[in-house]
Amino acid sequence: MANTHNKALKAALEWYVDQGIDEAIDNIAIDRRKNSNVKKSNVNISSGKNKEKEKFSAHMISSSHKASLGKSDAWKEAVKLASKAETLEELRIVISEFEGLSLKKTATNLVFCDGNSKSSVMLIGDAPGADEDRLGKPFVGVSGKLLDSILKYINLDRNEQNPKKALYLSNILNWRPPGNRTPSLSEIEVSLPFIEKHIALVKPKILILCGGISAKALLGRSEGILRLRKSWYDYKPQTKELGLDVSAISAIVTYNPVYLLSTPSQKKAVWADMLSIEQKLNDFFSSDNIEGTTCV
Ligand code: URA
Numbered sequence: 001m002a003n004t005h006n007k008a009l010k011a012a013l014e015w016y017v018d019q020g021i022d023e024a025i026d027n028i029a030i031d032r033r034k035n036s037n038v039k040k041s042n043v044n045i046s047s048g049k050n051k052e053k054e055k056f057s058a059h060m061i062s063s064s065h066k067a068s069l070g071k072s073d074a075w076k077e078a079v080k081l082a083s084k085a086e087t088l089e090e091l092r093i094v095i096s097e098f099e100g101l102s103l104k105k106t107a108t109n110l111v112f113c114d115g116n117s118k119s120s121v122m123l124i125g126d127a128p129g130a131d132e133d134r135l136g137k138p139f140v141g142v143s144g145k146l147l148d149s150i151l152k153y154i155n156l157d158r159n160e161q162n163p164k165k166a167l168y169l170s171n172i173l174n175w176r177p178p179g180n181r182t183p184s185l186s187e188i189e190v191s192l193p194f195i196e197k198h199i200a201l202v203k204p205k206i207l208i209l210c211g212g213i214s215a216k217a218l219l220g221r222s223e224g225i226l227r228l229r230k231s232w233y234d235y236k237p238q239t240k241e242l243g244l245d246v247s248a249i250s251a252i253v254t255y256n257p258v259y260l261l262s263t264p265s266q267k268k269a270v271w272a273d274m275l276s277i278e279q280k281l282n283d284f285f286s287s288d289n290i291e292g293t294t295c296v
Pocket of ligand 1: 125126127128129132137138139140143144171210211256258
């Protein structure tokens with residue numbers, strides 16, 4: 001019995017390697033053969049010659065079913081925890097205790113926020129990198145320095161106490177993806193309830209969506225950053241299950257400073273985005289008065 005089981009496991013592993021699947025990068029296995037163009041001859045499980053491989057095919061179908069339930073469970077848990085959090089400190093705690101993202105296992109620190117939580121401007125990046133993972137704060141590496149220097153031109157500073165000049169920062173993902181790989185769709189999906197609750201607790205007037213992942217996730221759009229830039233959007237949370245009452249948040253999309261480091265020619269475009277933000281802030285402050293505290 002145990003021998004048959006070991007043979008089946010060995011066949012499963014060989015099948016993975018045959019298909020080039022030699023690294024786990026996600027929480028959930030995706031059955032890419034469903035609705036895909038992968039030819040049966042490539043999949044090589046229906047020849048009938050190899051009983052072990054046929055057994056494995058059945059195993060794959062049942063495990064992919066379990067996987068989709070797993071994904072849904074992680075997302076439901078994220079919604080439940082995010083709903084419970086009534087303050088930023090509570091949100092930080094529930095995220096740190098959430099076990100639905102395997103990124104937590106490979107990361108060193110939770111990256112939750114930096115800056116002044118009473119700021120009118122909240123900037124949301126994509127995901128922490130190595131420096132952020134080490135220090136537990138968003139945008140603290142070379143790209144963070146570049147970001148700080150750009151924002152200084154429009155009088156926004158994460159260390160500023162005056163909320164009119166202050167900035168609050170976070171990311172879509174609170175944990176660094178190993179090797180700075182692009183986060184998977186399921187990682188973004190599971191992280192969305194947390195960042196949407198984060199925004200609802202901070203209640204900024206302006207959201208700067210800094211990078212393609214941030215822009216697509218928070219605007220619920222499929223277009224790339226090139227198409228999403230140069231417009232103002234009315235931000236609305238997509239996770240209806242959170243029951244958030246969020247009103248009057250204007251969102252703008254700009255390039256991530258990590259991209260600017262490799263493509264400095266786009267600094268001109270970012271400068272145009274900054275001028276647009278400055279104008280929006282001037283319009284807003286001409287009629288408002290607010291106070292602030294530092295990041296939890
Ligand atoms: N650092 C962050 O914290 N977020 C990014 O998106 C890029 C760098």
